[in-house]
Amino acid sequence: MVDRSVYRVDPDAVRARRKAAVDARGFWTERLDDGMARVEATSTAEKAIQISRRVDTLARAVCDNDGRTLAARKSDAHFCLVMGAAWECQCGNDDCDAATIPAEDGPTARPVPGTGSSMTLHVVCDLETVAGDGESPCFLDGYGVISPAHLEELISEPDVTVAPIGHLDDPLAPHTPGNPYRPSTALDTVVxxxxxxxxxxxxxxxxxxxxxxxxxxxxxDHPAHGGQTCPGNTGSKCRLHHNLKTHTAFLDDQTVGRDGRIQSVIITPEGLTVDGPAFDGTDLFPALKDIRFTAPQNAPPADTTPPGNPEPPPTRRRPRLADIHARRQTEREHNRRTRETEQQQAQAADPDNDELPPF
Structure with a gap:
């Protein structure tokens, strides 16, 4: 939030500071104890992201029996990528099927996915800024807020694609045509x-x-029963927190505030309510709240059961997973009523305060 304010108030100073930072980039090594050393470098954010992704992808190209830690594998992967040295799993098994990268002058081996020359970086910005007419800050995924001057450098690179979202008057489809569960590219990007x-x-x-x-x-089984694929019911979760929500007693909820802002909460198994992030993309790009989507189609998925092999009817009143979902929905409704009551009480105690919690 501080970067956003600075970039808007004094863009000329931001441009000068960025030029000085780029000119000061460097590379150095540092001697450590026990025969070790540290290798460090400074570069532009987009280059650092590409290097990090390349190293991470290669470091994970081993089987489960490799005894090195992920950090150690990343160190080895960095050396192999810089020096063109061979990369292979160190499990010691002759029948290991992990992908390998040979030395530059070695025999051909199976390529590791993601280690080619191309890589996709995502930058969120206003169309006016892309056209050079705006001074709004931008956001580089994997780094954070960047200045319009930085964006100018990025879009000057070859093979850059500008993909406008929500610039037309027609509402966008929230999911793919044949699968109401799968978010459309537009909804995926907006979320x-x-x-x-x-x-x-x-x-x-x-x-x-x-x-x-x-x-x-x-x-x-019954898409019309709830859980629609739409902006108000979708969010971004890392794999860890997605699994915690899906397979444990953690409960999440999401509502749309009066100003169109998404408000999310997490309820822990102990009953502790944790509010979602106080800062999101709508603070940088308010126009995201103006993008409209059509209503989701609740047609059930196509029946893929082979003819003559009908599935046996469930012995329960409804499947166990449906019971879990129903219980979670009941908890969400109870938590929402509790929050609404607390907000009403706070408003009654201080009528002049028109800001509802948590903001």
């Missing part, structure tokens, strides 16, 4: 641009490496 990070407060996983989660669980 990630709105969240910027994982929706759990304190988690800094970038939105474009997170999952798009249905807050109210989607009912695959």
């Amino acid at each position: 990630r641009a709105r969240s910027l990070y994982c929706d759990v407060a304190g988690c800094e996983r970038p939105a474009w490496v997170c999952d798009i989660d249905h807050i109210h669980e989607y009912d695959h």
